[in-house]
Amino acid sequence: MKKILKLYACCCALWAILAAQPLSSESPKSPQSSESLDEATFELVNLYQQKGIASVQEKLESYLLSVPYWLKVVGQRDVSYGYFQHTRYVFVSNKALPDLRLFKVTKQGFELLGDSSALVAKGKGHKKLEGDLTTPIGVYDLTARLSNLPPYYGPLAFATDYPNTYDRSLKRTGSGIWIHGLPLDGNREELNTKGCIAIDNEILKKYDGLVDYRDSIVIISEGELRTMSSTQAAQILAGLYAWKEMWQKGNLAGYLKFYDQDNFIRQDGMRYKAFAEYKSRVFAKNEDKQIKISAIDIVPFPNEEGREMYRVNFQQDYQASLNGKVSFSSSHRKDLYVWINGGEMKILSEK
Structure with missing residues (x-):
């Protein structure tokens, strides 16, 4: 059933892209005639024809890791006080x-x-x-x-x-x-x-x-708020999806790369070294993970350290399976407290 739902969702995404093409006032052309497609749509259709729908889904999801994609999403929107979906x-x-x-x-x-x-x-x-x-x-x-x-x-x-x-x-x-x-x-x-x-x-x-x-x-x-730019919002959004991608694929090194080794600390006092050891044990279970994030808010976070710091809050739906059986699932709003260091998102704390 899950495979059917994923297939349906991917087809919907592909259809949305195709539907976005401008409609011609002329009568519909026959399937044998050539139609004008932009390069991105052509590549997706060609990918689908050669490798199937799963490859299209992978390609679509790769866009979410891209800063240029999120810059287009943000567009001319004022994000001074935050980027809000919720x-x-x-x-x-x-x-x-x-x-x-x-x-x-x-x-x-x-x-x-x-x-x-x-x-x-x-x-x-x-x-x-x-x-x-x-x-x-x-x-x-x-x-x-x-x-x-x-x-x-x-x-x-x-x-x-x-x-x-x-x-x-x-x-x-x-x-x-x-x-x-x-x-x-x-x-x-x-x-x-x-x-x-x-x-x-x-x-x-x-x-x-x-x-x-x-x-x-x-x-x-205290004093003038350090506001957020479109570029900063896009960097965090792309970083958030890349963090999720590493987590979902079980790439421990890639996942931990998003955590600030010198400054990370959870609310329970766990610092980076203990956190990395804990996560290595979790990742060693080799569970299949499905992670969905939605309703994302990113807010500039005033702080005394002078960092470009933000609170990232989103809905997280998580499910882990082992040998075909669900081993853990959760659904809640999650907080990441992050800063931008050299254009990359680094996590300082999380809940």
């Missing part, structure tokens, strides 16, 4: 000002829905410890809409997932980092929060009517 709304805060802006993700890039001043904590740099009175720097998912709160927090709040995987890998602690309002009685003497971002209540209620927290994120920087 997220629909992006909050952006510069805590040095401080401010909070809300953008809607569009096909062209971003539409600004609101821009306001904000209150943040007085601490500088990254939040490191519980109670250090610092607003974190990084990229965070919104995890809940909170209501019926003490009046001090205004009409509602959006909770974030601080500390995220990268924070945990660096042993950062703390909790309860929210985007919330101002006291309902209007009496707030403090100019700083304990770590949250606070904005005007009417603006917060407006945002509540626009966004769904389940497909929204917040980017928090």
Whole structure:
């Protein structure tokens, strides 16, 4: 059944390419007459005729490893605040000002829905410890809409997932980092929060009517955000699929090449050497692996190290089989924290 589904999917992809050819206003030509095909389509059809549909699938998948392919996908789209297939709304805060802006993700890039001043904590740099009175720097998912709160927090709040995987890998602690309002009685003497971002209540209620927290994120920087270019987005997308390709084919050396040997650390504290040894044992099982990635988001990730760093978040559907029997399967959203080094994607942490 799986082979049939793969064959069907590949045929659909081939048909999509053929269907993309411009239609002639003339009457259909007979099969014996020559038709105008672009070179790429001709090569695919020729490959299919000589070697069958599996070879076409392999060729199509090879395009996903190509930076030029992804540059065409990104096109003229503005990816300053990220490349999104999943997220629909992006909050952006510069805590040095401080401010909070809300953008809607569009096909062209971003539409600004609101821009306001904000209150943040007085601490500088990254939040490191519980109670250090610092607003974190990084990229965070919104995890809940909170209501019926003490009046001090205004009409509602959006909770974030601080500390995220990268924070945990660096042993950062703390909790309860929210985007919330101002006291309902209007009496707030403090100019700083304990770590949250606070904005005007009417603006917060407006945002509540626009966004769904389940497909929204917040980017928090200190100073001007280092934005992402189309080239950087394409390099990461091509790198992501190449990483998946090495994993799926059981190429351990190729797979580990994507991990930063000097700086990689998982949230459980495992560093590169122990991780490589662990993966070598897993790869030695010689399982057949099917890995699908989809709904990809890539977001510039503010950091104190000055790296061109990004959070890559995507849906991962994984299945491993041994001797024809499924040995493990999973389906979840996965995080990779990466940076670009010499044009190549290097993984710093993952979940």
